[in-house]
Amino acid sequence: MPLRLVPRTRPSRLAQYGAPVLALVFTVAFGFVLFLSIGRDPWAALHAYFVAPISSAFGLSELLLTALPLALIGLGLAIGFRANVWNIGAEGQLLLGAIGGGAVALALWGEGVPGTFVLVCLTGALAGMAWAAIPAFLKTRFNANEILTSLMLIYVADHLLSWLVHGALRNPQGFGFPESRLFSPEALMPILWPGTRLHIGWLLLPVAAVAIWFMSRHTLAGYRLRVSGLSPNAAAYAGFSQPQSVWISFLLTGALAGLVGAMEVAGPVGQLLPEISPGYGFAAIIVAFLGRLSPLGVVLAAHLLALILIGGENVQLLGVPIAVAQLFQGVLLVAVLASDVLVRYRIVRIGQLETDEAAA
Numbered sequence: 001m002p003l004r005l006v007p008r009t010r011p012s013r014l015a016q017y018g019a020p021v022l023a024l025v026f027t028v029a030f031g032f033v034l035f036l037s038i039g040r041d042p043w044a045a046l047h048a049y050f051v052a053p054i055s056s057a058f059g060l061s062e063l064l065l066t067a068l069p070l071a072l073i074g075l076g077l078a079i080g081f082r083a084n085v086w087n088i089g090a091e092g093q094l095l096l097g098a099i100g101g102g103a104v105a106l107a108l109w110g111e112g113v114p115g116t117f118v119l120v121c122l123t124g125a126l127a128g129m130a131w132a133a134i135p136a137f138l139k140t141r142f143n144a145n146e147i148l149t150s151l152m153l154i155y156v157a158d159h160l161l162s163w164l165v166h167g168a169l170r171n172p173q174g175f176g177f178p179e180s181r182l183f184s185p186e187a188l189m190p191i192l193w194p195g196t197r198l199h200i201g202w203l204l205l206p207v208a209a210v211a212i213w214f215m216s217r218h219t220l221a222g223y224r225l226r227v228s229g230l231s232p233n234a235a236a237y238a239g240f241s242q243p244q245s246v247w248i249s250f251l252l253t254g255a256l257a258g259l260v261g262a263m264e265v266a267g268p269v270g271q272l273l274p275e276i277s278p279g280y281g282f283a284a285i286i287v288a289f290l291g292r293l294s295p296l297g298v299v300l301a302a303h304l305l306a307l308i309l310i311g312g313e314n315v316q317l318l319g320v321p322i323a324v325a326q327l328f329q330g331v332l333l334v335a336v337l338a339s340d341v342l343v344r345y346r347i348v349r350i351g352q353l354e355t356d357e358a359a360a
Contacts, residue, residue: 005345015342020290020297022342023335024304030331031324040318048318049311049328061196063306065268068202069094069260069280071302074287075212075295076253082216082293083225084232085249089135089150090257091281092157093128097258098265099161100127102272105187105265106169106180116186121201121262128258129251131157136250140243146250154281162274169272180272189267201263205299208256213295221248257281283309286333289340305329 028046035042053059073090080087101124108116134153138144164170165178174181189199216222228245264276287305291297312325 003347003349005341006348008344008346011343012346015339016292019339019342020292020301020336022339023290023332026335026339027328027332030335031328034324034327035320038320040320045315045318045320048314050307052314053307053310057193058196059310061193061198062310063303064202065196065198066309067299067302067306068205069264069277070284070287070305071205071299072208072256072260073253073281073284074291074298074302075208076249076256077284077288078291078293078295078298079212079216079222079225080249080253081229081288083229083245083249085246086147087132087135087150087250087253088147088285089132089153089281090253090284091277091279092150092154093131093254093257094261094264094277094281095154095157095161096131097124097128097261098272098276099157099164099261100124100258101262102180102183102265103169105183106272108187109181109184111186112184113186116184117189117266120187120266121259124262125255125259128254128256128261130254131258132250132254133247136247139246139250146246150250161272161276165272165274171271178274182271183266187266188270189263197268199263199267201267204259209295209299216295225249278309283329286329286336289333290336305332308332 031046031049032042035045053063073094077087077090101120104123105116105120108119113119131153132150135144135146135149138149139146162178165180169180171177171179171181189201192198192200192202216226224240225245225248228240228242232242260280261276265272269276283305284302287298287301290304291299291301308328309325312322312328315324316322
């Protein structure tokens with residue numbers, strides 16, 4: 001019998017929390033069919049995706065390390081998205097953070113300054129904020145579309161990084177390769193888990209999640225952001241400044257993305273390279289929506305997506321292309337957006353709908 005979507009009288013809390021689970025189930029089912037269609041054992045492939053990455057201490061540490069940038073950027077994006085501020089350029093802000101932090105590490109190379117990594121991280125956060133300020137200014141001053149401006153600045157940041165590692169910041173003893181010197185030990189993030197690559201930057205994640213939760217729920221600035229997203233007209237009537245919401249959202253996200261960039265070059269990478277990020281800024285958009293724009297949800301979603309990313313590398317041992325991991329991300333996002341419809345709509349049969357209308 002034909003079905004129809006009917007608006008709910010109020011959003012369903014069950015659907016609000018069940019939609020991400022439904023999206024995950026659909027993604028796994030899609031993966032099962034996909035692996036079967038290309039002649040691979042779907043059970044082995046799904047095991048490589050979801051079980052193998054957490055079956056050892058090293059694998060678990062890599063999961064935490066991969067989830068860190070996704071969660072930090074996703075936390076910043078969630079604040080902006082709640083306020084209907086669409087910063088799509090976190091990837092560029094990450095790259096500027098890497099450039100700023102890397103420049104400090106190289107400027108102090110060989111000086112033996114204790115705690116250089118702290119200065120590297122602070123500079124990276126400031127650089128990310130400065131880059132995020134560009135689309136914020138264009139939005140508030142000229143009403144330019146922040147989606148387009150922030151997105152286009154990613155390509156500018158990418159070319160700027162490439163220009164620097166091919167020129168001013170290139171290693172003079174690097175035989176012409178486009179890379180900087182290896183950072184000195186003082187500029188590297190101290191290891192948190194011995195024998196792995198997990199560094200102390202991971203400790204910032206619970207601090208950032210709690211701080212953003214507190215800001216969102218218990219501060220006037222957070223209240224303004226929520227009201228601006230729920231009802232722009234009500235926010236304007238209450239005297240809440242939309243430009244202020246734009247600036248707070250962009251600067252907060254830029255700071256977190258820049259911090260991530262600095263920690264990447266001072267942590268797992270250890271130097272400036274033409275390719276710093278595998279797309280954390282874009283993947284964090286999925287994380288923010290999958291986590292329902294809540295701090296706890298974002299953190300959990302970041303670890304789930306990190307599991308998929310690492311699983312995408314493991315599944316290559318079965319002869320499956322790495323592009324499958326990117327396909328998984330896309331399907332997961334589409335599934336989340338599609339299942340999100342159930343929060344405000346319910347599915348009914350047309351015959352039942354006519355019966356209900358007649359009874360009313």
